[in-house]
Amino acid sequence: MWKSVAAGQAGRAGVFAAMLAQQGMRGPTLPFSGKHGWCNNIAGKPLALGVMGNPNDGVPFKIHQTTIKPRMACLHTLAPILATEKAAASLKGALHTIEHIKVEVYKASERAVASVEKSAGAVDHHWTPDSRETADHSIPYCVAATLLDGSVTTTSFDDAHLCNAELRALLMKTELVENHDFTTAYEKLPVRYRARITVAMRDGTHIVGETGAEHGDLSDAKSDADIAHKFRNFTEPVFGMPRAAEMLDRLWNIDSEKDVAAIPPLFVIG
Helix, strand or coil: CCHHHHHHHHHHHHHHHHHHHHCCCCCCCHHHHCCCCHHHHHHCCCCCCCCCCEHHHCECCHHHHCCCCCCCCCHHHHHHHHHHHHHHCCCCCCHHHEEEEEEEECHHHHHHHCCCCHHHCCCCCCCCCCCHHHHCCCHHHHHHHHHHHCCCCCCCCCHHHHCCHHHHHHHHCEEEEECHHHHHHHHCCCCCCCEEEEEEECCCCEEEEEECHHHCCCCCCCCHHHHHHHHHHHHHHHHCHHHHHHHHHHHHCHHHCCCHHHCHHHHCCC
């Protein structure tokens, strides 16, 4: 449960610390700079802040290096989800005729969100998720949910989906393998998030979906339309279209707001 509010808590703590500092309050330094502190025993060097960003000197701000997730799931499940969406469009009404699902991923993805295949004897929790947190960190589950619904949405990890017999059947038909070319692409800069899904049907046909590099990469810059689409997907089911549209408009134009304190009340539920 805490994961849902951790970012907000961190932001609140940061603002509070800044307000205290503004009033002249100082915090303890020895945990960082003391004899047994972080600098001497972990970092191995004095604490120093580098350049935070200066476009005039060719140093980009870190925010421009941010990867914005297009779907609400763990980062390493996203490439398989995007690849599966391309295949799912050709599978409507034919899920029951799927014989086998092969998902090719980069090594870090395989290790993070489905490290043990179901056929290895010891089935890990990624193949038998029983909670939202486990499911949205499971490549097999996310692939099966995408085949079922066409994408991953706010409802993909609810109880109805977790207990869905058809989804579970698809999950157990899934095989996860490392593609060494995908691993090489991930380990280079700029990072490429590649994945490929091959769905084998009972009639012998194969349906393939792929993402990454020339197929459209997760690390590609997102347009304003992409950001707005993601925002609406999260807010409209809770607040309705008119209010979500107002929230989005106010955020897009936050630089012209006379009082930003007027924005948070828009996000109050009830």
